[in-house]
Amino acid sequence: QKEVEQNSGPLSVPEGAIxxxxxxxxDRGSQSFFWYRxxxxxSPELIMSIYxxxxxxxxxxxxxxxxxxxxxxxxxxDSQPSDSATYLCAVRSSGTYKYIFGTGxxxxxxx
Amino acid sequence: xxGITQSPKxxxxxxxxxxxxxxxxxxxxxxxxxxxxxxxxxxxxIYYSQIVNDFQKGDIAEGYSVSREKKESFPLTxxxxxxxxxxxxxCASSISTGANYEQYFGPGTRLTVT
Numbered sequence: 001q002k003e004v005e006q007n008s009g010p011l012s013v014p015e016g017a018i019x020x021x022x023x024x025x026x027d028r029g030s031q032s033f034f035w036y037r038x039x040x041x042x043s044p045e046l047i048m049s050i051y052x053x054x055x056x057x058x059x060x061x062x063x064x065x066x067x068x069x070x071x072x073x074x075x076x077x078d079s080q081p082s083d084s085a086t087y088l089c090a091v092r093s094s095g096t097y098k099y100i101f102g103t104g105x106x107x108x109x110x111x
Numbered sequence: 112x113x114g115i116t117q118s119p120k121x122x123x124x125x126x127x128x129x130x131x132x133x134x135x136x137x138x139x140x141x142x143x144x145x146x147x148x149x150x151x152x153x154x155x156x157i158y159y160s161q162i163v164n165d166f167q168k169g170d171i172a173e174g175y176s177v178s179r180e181k182k183e184s185f186p187l188t189x190x191x192x193x194x195x196x197x198x199x200x201x202c203a204s205s206i207s208t209g210a211n212y213e214q215y216f217g218p219g220t221r222l223t224v225t
Binding site for chain 2: 097
């Protein structure tokens with residue numbers, strides 16, 4: 001059974017700090033990795049995608065991928081109260097159309 | 112304005128009734144998906160479709176049915192055989208070729224069955 005694991009949290013950080021969210025996956029054939037933000041009662045919103053080892057930066061967000069360790073992370077710099085949400089990690093395996101989602105990490109940014 | 116639309120936003124039904132949830136996309140994506148999300152849980156795949164007139168069961172297909180007669184549309188029917196239909200239903204689509212595999216979600220339909 002292919003799995004994606006996330007700490008459910010909540011992860012609490014003060015406003016202006018760096019929030020670090022982590023995700024591990026079991027399928028070594030995975031090729032595509034995604035981070036979604038989901039506000040309470042709303043649908044998931046894609047915020048980052050990463051396909052190769054290393055870092056990818058987009059504004060205050062940095063995704064980090066380490067395929068050897070089967071680990072992907074999301075860093076949020078200068079965290080704002082509006083970043084408070086559940087962050088879902090998703091993985092798509094090579095040669096499939098299926099995406100496997102983690103159960104999400106709830107982030108709380110304290111003003 | 113490109114995107115995925117789902118209707119209705121809220122749906123209430125009596126137990127024993129079938130209900131169909133609508134999903135339409137104008138992103139020209141080949142693949143479409145239906146997920147179910149229960150409180151405090153992750154997304155579970157119900158059905159997915161890679162091309163028109165073809166679809167595959169996901170992890171929790173029992174009690175659900177779909178059709179894919181047009182590229183833009185992927186309706187989901189929740190049948191009376193589904194034991195616990197009350198949930199948040201999410202439709203998604205993705206490009207299925209090239210290097211971009213990003214998946215995007217519609218706003219969701221919250222179904223309550225009593």
